[in-house]
Amino acid sequence: MRLKDRTAIVTGAASGIGKAIALRFAEEGAHVIVADLTDMPREGGDKTLDLIRSAGGSAEFVELDVASWDSVDAAVGFSVSRYGALDIIVNNAAIGVSKALLETSEEEWDRVMGVNAKGVFFGCKRAVQQMLTQPARDGVRGRIVNISSQHGMIRSPHDLAYGTGKAAVVYMTRQIAGDYAKDGIVCNAVAPGKILTGKTGPAIDPDILAYSEARTPWPRLGLPSDVANAVLFLASDEATYITGENLMIDGGWMAN
Known part of the structure; x- marks a missing residue:
């Protein structure tokens, strides 16, 4: 129960990685705000809220x-009115258009950056505003975990807007961590490699899977639970004296 009675917002929590994070947090005792445009999982299956509540969790x-x-x-x-505080926010929601520079329209660029960059900016800003009003617990007023990507550090093949937005997430994480450390705000990021979320379409294109498998030293590709476990650690009190980090969850991709 590493997050017992902590309140956590997880954006994009209806599906994929966000769903896994929300479920993992609830298992560890958190009050989870499942935040998304819709509560219907993109990959199908049971709703996040239903799964948490059926297991006796709070959401x-x-x-x-x-x-x-x-x-x-x-x-x-x-979140504050319901549970009295905001202890954790996970800025996970993201989109992509899978287009290179010359194929990306201004509208597509604005839409992706609106979610992947501005959305994280808004989430961090509003969370810090609230956390600064809260008493510190062991020197910490609140924890932010942003979901970046390996493609925030290296090229995102034929998806310029997505990679640029994720690079912004990596930068914001470091900036916010440095600016607000003295105030007891912890800000880290998790950078997933290729994660099999159950989505269809380009995510499971045979060429993309073959490329990812060839680049990943670990003998399998990632699962949403791999990311959720890392986010849980950074959201917990076990992550002491760690801020401004961008933790790779990539099976050794970036080491290869």
Whole structure:
């Protein structure tokens, strides 16, 4: 019960990696705000909220558009009014268009950056505003975990907007960690490699899978639970004297 009675917002928590994080947090005793545009999992299956509650966990669903300040503000306000504080936020929601520079329209660029960069900016800003009002526990007022990507450090093949947005997440994580460490705000990121979330389409294109398998030393590709375990560690009190880090969860991809 590493997160017992802690309140955590997880954005993009209806599906994939966000769903795994929300479920893992609930297993460890957190009050989880399942925040997403819809509560329907993109990959199918049971809803995150239903799974948490059926297992005896504590959770609420909040409809959230991370690209809207008013929506983010309302989600944080709900969390505080419902549970009394905001201890953790996981900025996970992200999108991509799978297009190279010359094929990416201005509208597509703005949409991806609105979620992947501005959405994380809004989530971090509103969380820090709230956390600064809270008393410190062992020197910590709150923890932020951003979901970046290996493609925040290296080329994202034929997906310029996605990679650029994730690079912004890596930078924001370091900036916020340094600026607010003295105030007891912990800010880290987790950078997944190729994670098999159950999505269809480009995510499981045979060429993409073959490329990922060839680049990954570990003898399998990643699972949402791999990312969730790392996020849990950074969100817990076990992660002491760690801030501004971008933890790779990639089976050795970046080492290869």
